[in-house]
Amino acid sequence: MNRNLLRKKYDTMKSNDKNLGWNVNEMAQKVAMDIPDGAYVNLGIGIPELVAGYIPEGREVIYHTENGLLGMGKVAESQTEDPELVNAGKKYVTAIPGAAYFHHADSFAMIRGGHIDICVLGAYQVSEEGDLANWSTGNPDDIPAVGGAMDLVAGVKTIYVITKHCTKIGSSKIVKQCTYPLTGKNVVSRIYTDLAIMDVIDKKLYVSELAPGVSFEYVQQKTEARLN
Amino acid sequence: MINKIVSSAEDAVSGIFDGATVMIGGFGEAGSPVELIHALIDQGAKNLTIVSNNAGSGHVGLAALIENRQVKKIICSFPRTAISVVFPELYRKGEIELELVPQGTLAERIRAGGAGIPAFYTPTSVHTSLSEEKEQRDFNGKPAVLEYAIQADFSLVKCLKADKYGNLTYNKTARNFGPVMCMAAKTAIVQARQIVEPGVIDPEHVVTPGIFVHRVVEISNPADESKLVAEKIRYHEIK
Numbered sequence: 282m283n284r285n286l287l288r289k290k291y292d293t294m295k296s297n298d299k300n301l302g303w304n305v306n307e308m309a310q311k312v313a314m315d316i317p318d319g320a321y322v323n324l325g326i327g328i329p330e331l332v333a334g335y336i337p338e339g340r341e342v343i344y345h346t347e348n349g350l351l352g353m354g355k356v357a358e359s360q361t362e363d364p365e366l367v368n369a370g371k372k373y374v375t376a377i378p379g380a381a382y383f384h385h386a387d388s389f390a391m392i393r394g395g396h397i398d399i400c401v402l403g404a405y406q407v408s409e410e411g412d413l414a415n416w417s418t419g420n421p422d423d424i425p426a427v428g429g430a431m432d433l434v435a436g437v438k439t440i441y442v443i444t445k446h447c448t449k450i451g452s453s454k455i456v457k458q459c460t461y462p463l464t465g466k467n468v469v470s471r472i473y474t475d476l477a478i479m480d481v482i483d484k485k486l487y488v489s490e491l492a493p494g495v496s497f498e499y500v501q502q503k504t505e506a507r508l509n
Numbered sequence: 510m511i512n513k514i515v516s517s518a519e520d521a522v523s524g525i526f527d528g529a530t531v532m533i534g535g536f537g538e539a540g541s542p543v544e545l546i547h548a549l550i551d552q553g554a555k556n557l558t559i560v561s562n563n564a565g566s567g568h569v570g571l572a573a574l575i576e577n578r579q580v581k582k583i584i585c586s587f588p589r590t591a592i593s594v595v596f597p598e599l600y601r602k603g604e605i606e607l608e609l610v611p612q613g614t615l616a617e618r619i620r621a622g623g624a625g626i627p628a629f630y631t632p633t634s635v636h637t638s639l640s641e642e643k644e645q646r647d648f649n650g651k652p653a654v655l656e657y658a659i660q661a662d663f664s665l666v667k668c669l670k671a672d673k674y675g676n677l678t679y680n681k682t683a684r685n686f687g688p689v690m691c692m693a694a695k696t697a698i699v700q701a702r703q704i705v706e707p708g709v710i711d712p713e714h715v716v717t718p719g720i721f722v723h724r725v726v727e728i729s730n731p732a733d734e735s736k737l738v739a740e741k742i743r744y745h746e747i748k
Contacts, residue, residue: 346682347613348536348539348682349536349684350681364538364734365539365540365680365681365683366539366682367536367537367539367682371536371539382679382681382684383684384684384685384686384688384689384716385536385616385685385686385689386616386617386620386688386689388613388616389613389617392613393613393617393631393632393633423589424588424589424593424596424597424600425588425607425609426586426589426609427586427587427609427612427639428587428611428612429586430611431611431613431614431633431637431639432612432613435632435633435634436632462638463636463637463638466635466636
């Protein structure tokens with residue numbers, strides 16, 4: 282999308298408070314800008330997957346998917362779908378030339394052993410100390426399922442979170458303390474939301490960028506945690 | 510003379526006893542040994558403890574095994590999928606036991622089981638509800654959780670090519686848990702898309718060396734689990 286089109290989009294958004302700030306594609310673009318050339322990256326399921334579409338030209342990034350592929354390519358076209366070539370979200374994907382397959386113990390050795398540079402995850406809640414809750418709402422009627430989330434936050438060098446700033450009913454996802462069950466403690470480095478980008482430094486949140494038309498005060502008003 | 514090839518899925522699963530621990534390979538449908546699981550349903554062993562990443566989809570494969578009330582407990586990382594109906598229903602009724610394990614810890618517990626390591630410490634799940642009752646210890650100032658190895662009586666695994674010695678290659682991301690599950694079972698049972706003569710698989714390309722494998726059966730046209738699920742087929746309708 283070119284800059285004029287983007288700006289046009291922002292203008293339409295500004296007219297509606299509900300649509301204030303970045304949309305998910307723009308959020309993904311912000312994350313992509315922070316992924317350096319040569320990085321080994323694991324993208325969580327959902328919004329994080331969008332990041333792959335926005336890596337700036339001239340940068341080469343290798344995607345790891347924890348079910349056993351390094352060098353994941355784009356989502357498969359319907360005629361090339363292979364039910365035995367999937368990503369962690371069980372979507373049919375492709376492998377780039379130079380990709381490698383491996384078993385699960387090796388895949389999580391890459392994760393736990395600190396070989397993956399960056400992981401981008403979604404969140405139910407992130408605390409001002411960088412605690413992440415993204416695997417369970419604690420609702421006893423839900424079927425508990427954890428997958429690789431706890432391994433990723435324990436082992437990957439840098440954890441980025443990409444999420445809407447507030448839930449659908451308007452409560453802040455950026456909180457003083459997570460009330461949902463934790464995925465990991467003090468694990469998140471940076472949070473990208475529709476309203477702002479925030480860094481977790483020494484257990485405090487610092488706003489490093491505001492979405493167009495969004496003031497610091499506005500973000501603070503929408504945030505349970507204290508912003509700096 | 511060593512020959513691990515058996516002639517049918519029925520022969521392959523013979524001897525699986527009531528109360529056995531059975532590892533089942535696959536990440537969703539990729540690598541799921543559907544034909545071996547269906548043979549286990551026909552065979553009828555009950556009170557099984559299943560070790561598998563997921564808990565099945567639709568009414569075929571692992572979901573059908575659970576639906577047939579052969580599974581007492583499942584050790585698993587992600588029992589919730591878009592089309593899982595059987596496990597959630599039984600779980601909510603309290604009729605199946607679940608041990609939820611982070612995916613990497615599950616893989617490493619299985620690997621450890623196959624490698625003769627009784628337990629290990631990992632930073633995964635520290636400060637979470639999944640480590641509440643587990644022993645913890647600090648290493649270099651960082652906490653880690655004690656996790657025990659998992660061993661099984663049997664494992665059911667799907668591969669691409671096998672020879673009579675049990676050397677295996679896999680197909681793409683269908684490899685997932687196959688290699689570690691073969692290592693961790695007393696009897697590793699494998700369905701191969703193709704059985705080849707010894708030497709056809711280049712020794713440099715063997716993924717699972719035959720020592721870890723006990724029975725191999727050729728299933729040349731394995732079912733496409735997602736198609737069966739999409740068409741709402743139940744396992745007994747496949748015959």
